[in-house]
Amino acid sequence: MTEKNKDRFRLLVKICQLYYEEGLNQMEIAKRLGISRPHVSRMLTVAKNEGIVRISINNPFSAEQELEKSIIGAFGIQDALVVDSSETEPAGLPALLGRTGAALIESVLRDGDIVGVMAGHTIGCAAEETDYFARDGLQFVPLVGGWGSDGAAWHASTNAMAFANKLKSKYSMFHAPALVANEETGLLLRREPEIANVLELARSSRVAVVSIGEVSEGATMVKSGSFSGEDMTVLKKRGAVANLCASFLDERGQVIDFPGSSRLIGLTAQELRAIPTVIGIAGGAAKIMAITAALKGKWIDVLVTDSETARDVISMSSSIE
Template sequence: MSEINQDRYRLLVKICQLYYEEDLNQLDIAKRLGISRPHVSRMLTAAKNEGIVNISINNPFSTEQELEKLFIKTFSIQDALIVDSSETDPIKLHAQLGRTSAALIESVLRDGDIVGIMAGRTIASAAEKLDYFEREGLQFVPLVGGWGSEGTSWHANSNALAFANKLKSKCWILHAPAVVASEETGALLRREPAIDQVLQLAQQSRVAVISIGEVSEQATMVRSGNFSLSDIAAVEERGAVASLCASFLDSSGREIEVPEKNRFIGLTASELRVIPKVIGIAGGSQKVEAITAALRGKWMDILVTDAATARAILDFHRSNEAK
């Protein structure tokens, strides 16, 4: 090694020691050595390229993160958070997804945000697991009405209130059911000034936190008593495989027009599309087809799910072409 190269090597090592071992920032190193900060940055990059510095990350989440990368590539979404879970108990799974979602939501929210909140047990769990963090001027607003008298602790209104209480923020309430008996009643309620005001505000959300519903006899809308077995059979016959807010999706993720849609009080999928950041939280084998449809339609920017569901979604997507 020539003397010039040896001196350069010595300087690279010195800069690396100051930066990585003594925790000096690039500006401090530049002042100490009498060189420019950009030159320090270039020297640090050169040190990595020449093998002086080898960075090793102790990553216990590598398997899930490989799945996340595959999801982002496969479905062209902004991000995915996939948790490794052996839980088959739905309550424990909801809690785990809720914890992961709570950390994500904290990183996403900004001062002054309007946040649209959907119904769902995982969303209720996210609100429960959330720790207080300071943001100014947050407003939480439900995206749909209530699902009857059962399970009120995870209705959209309850979830919005839970988030607002945790973050000491303002909450709006949508005084309407999610599904009504007739299209005429739906049209009348949507024209009510108090209901229209909340729905208009929901459309102005910068962030939406949503769940994805399956279309089956076990779906929440059926078990709540608001949607009959004949209703669900009718939308299934028209190709619906998922429900998203006040809309239904086919296997390709397209929003489909069904008369039953007019009985819903809430934002439609098309209105949801306008919201800049949509976070979907869903897991479980019964939701695989529904989540796949929502991903194919690009209805969300970020998905939070568990590894077992993620693998099942990828398998289903590969082996079942959209109709």
């Protein structure tokens, strides 16, 4: 090493020590050494390129982030958030996903947003885990009517109200069930001005926070009494594996034609797709097929799920062509 190169190397090391070890900013270093700030910036870049500085990030989330990359790559969605569930009992999964979802929602919402909210225990947990943060002009609106009287604490309207109360914002309510007895009633209810206005407001959402329902006897829509055994039989025969708002999907994520669809009160999957940012929060063994279908159909933009579910979804995606 020549003396000139040695002096240059010494200056590089000094700048790096001042910046990385002593915490001085680039302007402070420039003043201290009598050089320009752009020159300090260039020297820091050279130091990294020449291996004088090696930045190592102590990342405790590397395994989950690899799963996130795999989901994004497999399904082409905008983003995924995977949380470690290895030490979480199934009963604690909604709260775990709710906390992760709440943090994401805070980072996504902007002043003046209309936020569509779906029913579900996990969405309710996300509202419960949300701490107040300042946003002006937020408004929360339910995306579907109520799934029966049981589980009313997690109806879409209840969840919308819970988010709004936490964030001191406005909210709308759906004074209608998600499923009515016949087509005529469904048509009349959707024409009611109050219900029509809520539906129109929901369509205007910039962000939607949705659950992804499975098609099984354990689903909320069945437990609530909204769907009969006959309804479930028809859905399964038609290949339904997932419920998304007021639509049902097959294993490839395609919307299926369901005879009772005109009895449903809420946004369809196609209307949901028109919302710029759709966040799906779901996890657990029972929802693997449903989540995979929603991802394959590209109905959501961001997925929040747990590590065990993520692995199974990735595995299932390769088996469904």
